[in-house]
Amino acid sequence: MVNPILLPEIRLMLAEQDSQGLLEVATELHPATVADFTEGLSVDETWQVLAHAPLAIQADIFSYYSNSKQEELVEGGGRQRMSALLEEMAPDNRVDLLKRLDERLVEDLLPLVAKAERQDIRTLLSYPEHSSGSVMTTEYASIPADISAGEAISRLRIQAPNSEMIYYIYVLGDDRHLLGFVSLRDLILARPTTPVSDLMERDVISVRVDEDQEDVAKKMARYDFLAMPVVDTTGRLVGIVTHDDVIDVVVDEATEDVHRMGGLMPMDEDYLEASFASVWRKRSFWLSCLFIAELFTFTALAKYETLIEKVVILSLFVPLCISTGGNSGSQAATLITRAMALGQLRPQDWWRVLRHELAMGLALGLTLGSIGFFRAWLTPAHVLAAPGNTDITATALAIIISLSVAAICLWGTLVGSMLPLVFKRLGFDPGFASSPFVATFVDVTGIVIYFTIAQIFVDFT
DSSP states (O other): OOOGGGHHHHHHHHHTTOHHHHHHHHHHSOHHHHHHHHTTSOHHHHHHHHTTSOHHHHHHHHHTSOHHHHHHHHHHHOHHHHHHHHHHSOHHHHHHHHHHSOHHHHHHHGGGSOHHHHHHHHHHHTSOTTBHHHHOBSOEEEEETTSBHHHHHHHHHHHGGGOSEEEEEEEEOGGGBEEEEEEHHHHHHSOTTSBHHHHSBOSOOOEETTSBHHHHHHHHHHHTOSEEEEEOTTSBEEEEEEHHHHHHHHHHHHHHHHHHHTTSOOOOSOTTTSOHHHHHHHHHHHHHHHHHHHTHHHHHHHHTHHHHHHBGGGGGGHHHHHHHHHHHHHHHHHHHHHHHHTTSOOGGGHHHHHHHHHHHHHHHHHHHHHHHHHHHHTOOHHHHTSTTBOSOOHHHHHHHHHHHHHHHHHHHHHHHHHHHHHHHHTTSOGGGSOHHHHHHHHHHHHHHHHHHHHHHHHHTO
């Protein structure tokens, strides 16, 4: 996010070559604050500011820039400068960056990176997208089980500068198999001679390296962990997922769900930074699909042309009836999709959901049907007496509207609650059972329900 407050002062410092002032800006403020204040600078100006800070601080500041700003800095920073910065960045941050860059640029940069970091980068890049391996870091603290607490603390002093988080220290056996973990607090409070094997927790909750990142986020939230160990198929520790990465995962997944529930393809770019063509393409696809689906309302209405000609006033209540189904369906779809995202529901719970929403749909239908009854009953006499309304009374109209609203509300509730479960069962994201999708489906079927009830009532009166 661009914060223009200090931009004039920073540009003045650059013009006057005020090295001391630029050093204070780059080193004394929080890296996120520095990124906000320099986001609006040009690429050259930004690199000039960063050059006044140590490389480690440069890497911290760089990680807080927007994705588009980072890519601009890579292209304008030069290979030598960027390779040095990549070596200093946290493993997960640099992999996130490299995934967004052109493959040719990545291949140009990697040979300039130190061998150890280069191997680490290639390993992390090899993990599937959206897996725990793709968001983990390999900078963690570890100790063997056969040392004392005092020795463990001594080792941690050496490991700490290169570890992203040392609150949890992982106890490893032969070939880096995960045996347990011990907290830094327990190490500090223990007697120096106490064996680590007596302090460590052996019941370790971990995630597989190929496990979905959304499941990792749920597990961390469930157990209130600051970090989660990541193991391969043989139980060897390969990295950790930290709380800050989980926050990013939660935000990304929630954003993706909101986009789908809004009826558009998920967007990776920031709203104002995305190209017009990209936004148009992702919005137009679903709008076109929904528009084509809505064309079936014409077919449904055409089927009841004779009834509409006989009782014209029925057409005035079409928007009221079909909007009821769309609203109730969207409401149910939102509740069920969110409950599934939080792990409160599974597709196997469909029968419980059906029973619950059947009762709820009936209650909501009776509520809205009662309101619809009084509104239709209050239809002015001159409207009912207009040409085209064949012997229909306000009471008869009110009964038709109330029954239709109640039935459509019930139908919309059931559709909205079941579709996310069906989508999940079929292997699709429940977010695809979006509010526009449900509303469109219920609109078409709602017209059929409405005019079927009206036809039955008119034929029997």
